[in-house]
Amino acid sequence: MKTLKPLALTLGDPAGIGPQLAVEAWRRLRLSGEGAFFWLGDPRLVESAVPVTCIGSPKEAGAVFSDSLPVLPVFCEADVVPGRPDSRNAGATISSIRLAVEYVLAGRAGGVVTNPIAKHVLAATGFPYPGHTEFLAALCACPGEEIMMLASPQLKVVPVTVHVSLRRALDTLTTDRIVSVAKAANTALKRDFGIAAPRLAIAGLNPHAGEHGMMGEEETTIIQPAIDRLRAQGINCQGPLPPDTMFSANARPNYDTAICMYHDQALIPLKTLDMAEGVNVTLGLPIIRTSPDHGTAFDIAGPVTGFCRADVSSLLAAIRLAGEMSIYRERRG
Ligand SMILES: NC(=O)c1ccc[n+]([C@@H]2O[C@H](COP(=O)([O-])OP(=O)(O)OC[C@H]3O[C@@H](n4cnc5c(N)ncnc54)[C@H](O)[C@@H]3O)[C@@H](O)[C@H]2O)c1
Numbered sequence: 001m002k003t004l005k006p007l008a009l010t011l012g013d014p015a016g017i018g019p020q021l022a023v024e025a026w027r028r029l030r031l032s033g034e035g036a037f038f039w040l041g042d043p044r045l046v047e048s049a050v051p052v053t054c055i056g057s058p059k060e061a062g063a064v065f066s067d068s069l070p071v072l073p074v075f076c077e078a079d080v081v082p083g084r085p086d087s088r089n090a091g092a093t094i095s096s097i098r099l100a101v102e103y104v105l106a107g108r109a110g111g112v113v114t115n116p117i118a119k120h121v122l123a124a125t126g127f128p129y130p131g132h133t134e135f136l137a138a139l140c141a142c143p144g145e146e147i148m149m150l151a152s153p154q155l156k157v158v159p160v161t162v163h164v165s166l167r168r169a170l171d172t173l174t175t176d177r178i179v180s181v182a183k184a185a186n187t188a189l190k191r192d193f194g195i196a197a198p199r200l201a202i203a204g205l206n207p208h209a210g211e212h213g214m215m216g217e218e219e220t221t222i223i224q225p226a227i228d229r230l231r232a233q234g235i236n237c238q239g240p241l242p243p244d245t246m247f248s249a250n251a252r253p254n255y256d257t258a259i260c261m262y263h264d265q266a267l268i269p270l271k272t273l274d275m276a277e278g279v280n281v282t283l284g285l286p287i288i289r290t291s292p293d294h295g296t297a298f299d300i301a302g303p304v305t306g307f308c309r310a311d312v313s314s315l316l317a318a319i320r321l322a323g324e325m326s327i328y329r330e331r332r333g
Pocket residue numbers: 017115116117118119120132280291292293294295296297298299300309310311312314
């Protein structure tokens with residue numbers, strides 16, 4: 001990792017596993033020399049588990065990181081009961097994300113790493129965004145340019161349609177959208193992952209990629225024209241590929257990223273193959289943002305002082321990837 005600036009780790013839903021994971025990630029990284037992060041959260045949730053230093057600015061994080069968890073305080077309004085989300089704490093969850101983005105946009109932190117939120121808890125307070133991805137784009141003043149990628153050592157996937165119903169995903173799938181998402185993914189693979197000549201695999205939508213029109217027309221009318229336009233622009237892509245076989249062990253080495261037509265077409269293979277090492281990355285933004293691939297896991301959340309059943313691997317992978325991405329960006333200028 002070894003970022004020059006500390007990373008900003010958000011609160012997430014305080015009743016989920018986020019606070020436990022923040023503490024566990026600090027325990028694992030504090031002496032690793034990989035770089036520092038600070039947690040934008042409520043110090044009262046963690047101070048009986050680990051030494052905490054409340055900081056007033058991200059630049060203080062590096063000096064204290066080996067001895068204590070740097071916390072930039074964002075206080076919860078209501079008592080936090082692990083496993084029982086409370087929409088009175090939605091304000092703290094949202095403020096934490098907003099502040100993290102402000103610090104990165106101001107050049108005071110290297111990237112945002114988000115802890116999981118429960119979208120319905122925020123929605124209950126009128127929060128208008130279906131997830132971090134869309135909220136972050138709004139905070140960065142580039143709504144509509146956000147691209148979701150999930151990345152793991154075995155697979156990278158990008159869904160063309162994201163947090164919408166399957167019916168709406170089908171209605172909004174267009175050639176233009178596939179082209180713009182694939183182009184953004186291609187740029188990000190070079191800029192943030194150091195892949196000089198990215199190879200994209202474009203998924204079909206229907207069984208057997210439509211079986212020559214027998215099982216659907218979208219491959220011919222929407223997806224193939226997108227592939228033709230991408231190739232005309234010099235982008236290396238293959239498809240439309242049958243979605244049931246393109247994620248097999250034999251197929252995966254043939255491409256760097258799969259461009260998928262809807263959320264679960266992308267996320268099911270990724271999370272099935274690599275839940276522990278999967279990282280959610282938002283591309284298309286001026287800032288770096290990563291996140292673990294799992295959710296709030298209310299069913300296993302417990303007090304931070306107690307036994308931690310949550311696996312911290314995905315958060316560690318998210319922190320490390322944010323660090324690597326910031327290094328790639330710095331090198332490219
Ligand atoms: N990045 C995010 O903010 C994000 C990502 C995914 C889901 N969510 C939200 O999280 C909430 C719960 O979603 P869900 O139940 O579908 O998925 P989930 O990932 O929270 O939980 C699915 C299962 O995996 C287990 N699990 C998850 N993370 C784990 C970990 N680190 N260690 C051990 N076990 C773990 C849980 O205990 C649960 O049994 C939803 O509101 C969803 O929107 C948020």
